Amino acid sequence: MSVKVLFFASLREQVGKGQAILEYSTPITALQVWQLTSGKDLMPNTVRVAINQSYSDANTGVQDGDEVAFFPPVTGG
Amino acid sequence: MSVKVLFFASLREQVGKGQAILEYSTPITALQVWQLTSGKDLMPNTVRVAINQSYSDANTGVQDGDEVAFFPPVTGG
Amino acid sequence: MIQIQLQPKVLDPFKAIQIFQSQPEFKAAHYGANAIFIGTMRDFNEGDDVVAMHLEHYAGMTERQLQALTLKVLEQYPVEHVLIEHRVGDIVPADPIVVVAVWSAHRKSAFAACRELMEALKREAPFWKHEVLSNGTKRWVEHNTAG
């Protein structure tokens, strides 16, 4: 199984990449996706999580083929 | 002494004139100006009074040379 | 700047705003937030078809009153510029009646001041609407609703 992982804005710079593919074999949560791809154990509580382009949270389990995104507070408008 | 009297919108139609000059010799209030120029004793409580183009009320005394206006609720915008 | 204008001909809100913004005192990079309200004549009112309207006003007092109510709103909100244009005379459905535009550093003030200006204008500015219905009847609009 695999998910596509995206990082945006200042998080992309901190993590050092904008996207990654994560392959995994047992069910995992968004937090575990973060830990396995960002190189950081802790997820700052300002980080927002989106799964398949909808807001979600770190404890939600991901499914094969999902798009999982991590980004800082939004600043549009 | 005299004041210039103005009626607007539906009040102008009810009173039958848009303006009048009122000459008077002892101090009077806006209500008396209304009574002496509109031909009506009672002033409906929806009527708004302006003296010299500022909102006022029926009990305010008028001065020689004032512009005294009577009009219905405003409906602009 | 405060600019208040009664417009006896067709009112083009966006053109009015663009002309306002082209003045040297207008510093486009300073404000951030611009709230605009445009009121337009509808072709119906209280269940009847309306085909035309005459906008009467009290010349002199209208301008004074708009100026006064604007100054009062500016005391309450940090706002940089206000533009108010209001039609007078004969109009038809879809014609703009009024535009109120407010520029501020912050959207909260821009929204609040724009809204409060419209409420004050509706409550205090001496304009009166005289409608022509589709059957030829004319009638005065009796009062504005609170916003």
Add this chain to the structure above:
Amino acid sequence: MIQIQLQPKVLDPFKAIQIFQSQPEFKAAHYGANAIFIGTMRDFNEGDDVVAMHLEHYAGMTERQLQALTLKVLEQYPVEHVLIEHRVGDIVPADPIVVVAVWSAHRKSAFAACRELMEALKREAPFWKHEVLSNGTKRWVEHNTAG
């Protein structure tokens, strides 16, 4: 109608609104009230001079999120049409960043929906501002203020 658009080139709010209004579904004599908010890039932020900005966004999610938050606001207010355009890419001070325009039969709904759309957009739409200061430094804007 709901129309949501990301604009990679210069955003002209009034032209965008006029194009929107030129569609056959737009019945100008039906609405009466049009509330508009335009957000513009300022040349200063947190005490520093800002000379340029990059607007990053999450392509796909941004459009979905704007659509979703608009539908949510439309559940709360009787509104006829909503137009939202937002810049993406590189901008300079005085450039429009966003326009939100709402048409309703009543000014209360138009104002309230326009304001709530802006708040929801600021809170939920995945855009990020990357500022270039006058000394060449670049920095991410860290958070939006509540309106």
